[in-house]
Structure formats: C-alpha cells, structure tokens
Amino acid sequence: xEDASAILSIHASRELSENWAVAREAATPFQGRCPxxxxxxxxxxxxxxxxxxxxxxxxxxxxxxxxxxRMVRGAVDRLYAIFYSD
Numbered sequence: 267x268e269d270a271s272a273i274l275s276i277h278a279s280r281e282l283s284e285n286w287a288v289a290r291e292a293a294t295p296f297q298g299r300c301p302x303x304x305x306x307x308x309x310x311x312x313x314x315x316x317x318x319x320x321x322x323x324x325x326x327x328x329x330x331x332x333x334x335x336r337m338v339r340g341a342v343d344r345l346y347a348i349f350y351s352d
Contacts, residue, residue, distance in 0.1 A: 267300035272331035274303050276317050276338065278310045303335045305342070313345045 267273060275293070280286040286306045293302035307314040317338050324334045 267296050267302070270300055272301040272303065272335075274305065274321055274331065274335060274338065276305045276307050276314060276321065278314055279308050280306045281308075282310060301331065303331075305335070305338055307345075308342050309345050309347070313347060316345065317341060 273293075275289050277283070277286040277289055286304060289304045293304055296302055305317070307317050309317075320341060321334050321338050324337055325331070329337070
C-alpha cells in the first residue's frame with residue numbers, strides 16, 4: 267500500500283473458498299491509508315483470470331482505479347461457464 271494509489275484484489279468465489287473473507291479481514295487495518303477493493307469473482311480459474319486481465323488492461327489505458335473496480339464488479343455478473351462432457 268505504500269507504493270499504490272489503490273489495491274484491487276480479485277478472489278475465487280466465496281462459495282468455494284474462504285480467501286475472499288480472509289482478504290477482507292486483512293484489508294481492515296489499512297483502511298484510511300490506501301483503498302483496498304476485495305472482489306468476489308463468483309468464479310474460479312478462467313473466470314477469475316478474465317477479470318484480472320480486464321482490470322490490468324483498463325489500468326494500462328489510464329482508467330482510474332475507482333472506475334476499474336466498478337467495471338470489474340459489473341463484469342462479475344456477466345461471466346458464464348459452459349462445460350461439455352461426453
């Protein structure tokens with residue numbers, strides 16, 4: 267947090283892992299120093315990677331951290347996975 271204007275932390279679905287809750291708790295002591303946004307991707311693996319890549323691309327284009335957080339949170343509800351097995 268010393269070198270960042272904000273931190274975006276994207277985690278696997280809280281339905282599958284406790285990491286999201288642990289990250290929210292870990293961010294608490296830093297409140298007021300650096301905005302830390304802990305996001306439940308409601309996904310795992312590929313869905314989580316898609317969100318992380320989209321956030322990185324937006325930041326590289328100069329999008330503000332607050333707008334990136336809004337974008338990622340909005341994208342979570344639009345992630346779908348389709349699996350096919352014989």
